[in-house]
Amino acid sequence: MPTTSGASRDDSYAALRLPDFRRLISARVFLTLATRVQGLVVSWQIFKLTNDPLALGFIGLAEAIPSIGVSLYAGHVADSVRRKNIIVSAVSVLVFCAAALWFFASPLGIGMLAKGSLYTLPMYSVIFLSGIARGFLGPALFSFMPQLLPNRGLLGNAVTWNSTTYQAASVLGPAIGGYLIAHLGVANSYTVATVLLVLALLQFTQIASRPLPPLEGERLNLKDSVLSGLQFIFNNQLVLAALSLDLFAVLFGGAVALLPVFAVDILKVGAAGLGHLESAPAVGSVLMAVFLTYFPLRRHAGRKLLWAVAGFGVATILFALSSNFWLSLFLLFMTGVFDSVSVIVRSTLIHTFTPEYMKGRVSAVNNIFIGSSNEIGAFESGAMARWLGTIRSVVFGGTMTILVVAITAWRADKLRKLDLTPEPADK
Numbered sequence: 001m002p003t004t005s006g007a008s009r010d011d012s013y014a015a016l017r018l019p020d021f022r023r024l025i026s027a028r029v030f031l032t033l034a035t036r037v038q039g040l041v042v043s044w045q046i047f048k049l050t051n052d053p054l055a056l057g058f059i060g061l062a063e064a065i066p067s068i069g070v071s072l073y074a075g076h077v078a079d080s081v082r083r084k085n086i087i088v089s090a091v092s093v094l095v096f097c098a099a100a101l102w103f104f105a106s107p108l109g110i111g112m113l114a115k116g117s118l119y120t121l122p123m124y125s126v127i128f129l130s131g132i133a134r135g136f137l138g139p140a141l142f143s144f145m146p147q148l149l150p151n152r153g154l155l156g157n158a159v160t161w162n163s164t165t166y167q168a169a170s171v172l173g174p175a176i177g178g179y180l181i182a183h184l185g186v187a188n189s190y191t192v193a194t195v196l197l198v199l200a201l202l203q204f205t206q207i208a209s210r211p212l213p214p215l216e217g218e219r220l221n222l223k224d225s226v227l228s229g230l231q232f233i234f235n236n237q238l239v240l241a242a243l244s245l246d247l248f249a250v251l252f253g254g255a256v257a258l259l260p261v262f263a264v265d266i267l268k269v270g271a272a273g274l275g276h277l278e279s280a281p282a283v284g285s286v287l288m289a290v291f292l293t294y295f296p297l298r299r300h301a302g303r304k305l306l307w308a309v310a311g312f313g314v315a316t317i318l319f320a321l322s323s324n325f326w327l328s329l330f331l332l333f334m335t336g337v338f339d340s341v342s343v344i345v346r347s348t349l350i351h352t353f354t355p356e357y358m359k360g361r362v363s364a365v366n367n368i369f370i371g372s373s374n375e376i377g378a379f380e381s382g383a384m385a386r387w388l389g390t391i392r393s394v395v396f397g398g399t400m401t402i403l404v405v406a407i408t409a410w411r412a413d414k415l416r417k418l419d420l421t422p423e424p425a426d427k
Helices: 006-010 019-050 053-078 083-105 107-112 117-148 152-184 186-206 222-235 237-253 256-266 270-294 301-321 325-353 356-388 390-411
Strands: none
Touching: 019 053, 019 083, 019 117, 019 152, 019 186, 053 083, 053 117, 053 356, 083 117, 083 186, 117 152, 117 356, 152 186, 152 270, 152 325, 222 237, 222 356, 237 301, 237 325, 237 356, 237 390, 256 390, 270 325, 301 325, 301 390, 325 356, 356 390
16 A cells, blocks of 8 residues: 555544545535435425325335446546536536425426326436436545545545545434424425535535546547446455445345334334434444544454454344344444444445546446445345245344355455555655
């Protein structure tokens, strides 16, 4: 790894001292708050209009399909066009989508469109468009952030702050959205989301543009560019192992999709308890991310990543077996703690070992891995619960997560031996 000074290694606020990085973090906070508020309001509005739980599933599907569908091309674009231009364009589309949702919720929009399932079709169209925008935004943001740092010694600190602020905004967003719906109504809630997106856009425009990193070799066409990104990941044991761990942990180990069943039928805590259960993993993630800001994972980072994902599996199994609400709440909290370790180490690893000129394409594959695993994991949880029962399906998922960790630790020796301790400056 590149060397860095001792001052930058020991300064927990090193990345935040950079004006453009602060603007990026501020923009991401506004962006995350807006999307979380908007997501909650959309779910509420569509369910109230249709009274059909399946309609809620179509929301995620309407956004995931276009986002995953454009990801590989978006990664190629992020490595071919100035990344700030992509970010500003994508966020501008998101502002338009939020304004469109406000229009459909306004008296004029309701008067023009029929209620019921027909009324939701324009909303799904807007969600589909926002999915395309987010598909382009993800790789551009991922690859633009390291360009704001004067040296790679700040990368770990920047990734941790990026994750911490994102998780904090993810916790606050739904809470703010619920308050807005209750006190201001749906249309005004969309107005707040639109204003937050405009603030994010303004912050992004204030960041100085950076040229694309220099290429190693000649520029590739679309097909070869996409294939080179895929080949890099599948030929890099460290990156592939880290992505696979996260993929299978979410695919098999996530109990979030079945939380309503636990809240109603097993823990018997109702809607209020369900809200606490759903927020517990995010709270754990935020607190662990803050801790890692001051005490970053460096020595034996690979081993700690493996133990964290195994801990995620164990906490998931114990949650499935628990019949005590407070114990269940604590175990979900711990899944968030362990997941935060996985997210930060994976992000740091990908940033560190991926060449700058290829980060857009690698980030796109990363988005497909993680994005698809969330959607497929929810389907897997529901299908296994139908077949095995709720408790046994979650126990099975946690057990499979531990098995994946064992296989990865056995096969991926480079990940097991990974150490992120910076080299001394005098080397």
